[in-house]
Structures are given as C-alpha cells and as structure tokens.
Amino acid sequence: MTQQSITVKEISAAAELEQAFAVRYEVFVQGQGAPAALEVEGNESAVHFLALLEGRPAGAGRYRQTDKGFKLERIAVLEACRGRGVGDALVKAMLAGLRGKGTIYLHSQLAAAGLYARNGFVQEGQQFTEADMQHIKMVYAG
Template identity: 50%
Template sequence: MPETKKIVVNRISDQENLDKVFAIRREVFVGEQNCPPELEWEHEEESTHFLATVDGQPAGAARWRKTDNGYKLERFAVLKQFRGQGVAQAIVGAVLADLPADANYIYLNAQIQAMSLYQKFGFVAEGPQFEEAGIQHFKMVKR
C-alpha cells in the first residue's frame, strides 16, 4: 500500500510563504513552460495567494483576485515531483472554498492539459481557444 502523503493548502500573505509561492511559479511557468518572466508577476498585490505543501514541503501554488468581470482563479502550479498526488485538486478546492459568498461569476484561463481538472469542479469551456504566454488555453467558467 503506498504511503499517504499529507497535503495542506493554506491562504498565505507573509513574505516568507509568498517567496515559496513565487519560487514554485518561477520553476513551473518560467523554467518549465518558458513563460516570459515579466508576464508572471502581474497583479500580485490585489491577489489572494495559496501555498500547498506535501508533508511540509512546498509543492504548489495558486491565487484568486477580483476583476471587473468577477473572480478570476490564476497561477495554478504544482512542482513536477508532486504531480499526480492530488495536490492540484486540493489547491482548486481550497481556492474555491476561500472565495467570498457573493462570488457568483468565477472563471479562469485553463491550459489545455489542465481542463479536465477544472471540469471536475464544475468549470466549462467558453469561447474560442487562445494563446497566452505561448501556451494554448480556454476560458472556463464555473457553472
């Protein structure tokens, strides 16, 4: 029987944990996916950030922010060595649970390979496929 890993996702705002979030995003988006660094660091101040840990080790990150359209979920990233262990699902669940009660329009821009994850949480693709930072996406809206 495989050993059970303890996945914890916390809303964070202190600089030490923000540094861990930014390091995860730098490794996944800038390092692995070749996203331009200048695109990666927008809207940090108005965002609510999350850090996922596995057995106490930083493993994943995400954020949400209020926009003119509604509540946008962004920057979901899981380090390579923690993928396939339920970290992404735990992050999505924690971010959704943290949204204000009046969050009636919730959306995100999903990379194609992550769409099935968001579909499990009730998101549906809306509109045409598009490119963002050199990666194909669909806008998805929570129904």
C-alpha cells in the same frame, strides 16, 4: 499505498509568499518558458495560496477580482508533485472562500483543463493564445 499529507493555506507571511513565487517561477518560467515579467504581473492585487505536500512547497495559485468576477490564476504544481492530488486540493481551497460571491472563472492551459473540469468548471468559448500557449476559458458551474 499511504495517504500523503496535503495542506493548502491562504498566504499571510512573507516567507510563504516567497515559497509560492518560487514554485510558480519553476513551473512557468523555467518549465514553460513564460516571460518572468508576465508571471509576476498582478501579484499585488491578488490573494495567494501555497500547497504543501508532506510539509514541503508543492503548489501555488492566486485569485484576483476583475470586472468579470473572480479569476483563478497562476495555479502551478511542481513536476515531481503532480498526480498526487495537490492541484485538486489547491483548487478546492481557492474555491472555498469564493462560492456565492459571483462569477468564478479561469484561463486554463489545455493540458490542465481536466483538473478544472473535475472541480466544477466548464469550458466557455473557443481556444485562444495567452503567453504563447493555447488556453480555454472555463467558468465555475459548481
């Protein structure tokens, strides 16, 4: 098996931002039925990331500073790219600039909790519903 090339970058160009939004739209709106208006909420105050697999858009995510710390959000990997390390690379890149800056947390869909646990997050509290899907709050423990 050959090693696939995964690159994650903090977005600085409009074209990259559009690619990230397209990934998120495909995963959340088309794939999971999330309302389009909810999916884009908060974009203007966030720091966005794009993951490339073999040079092609494969994943996206963002974080925002809230009154509770830094919240990782909208982490999405295209279905055809899952299971190849894209999600792990994305989370690691997002965390790299946040370590030591305060609390880092996220609201994980239940199916994705293993990804975050592998990357140092622990569950806090009970399950809850967000965007008509079950989630758990997870906090970065390093």
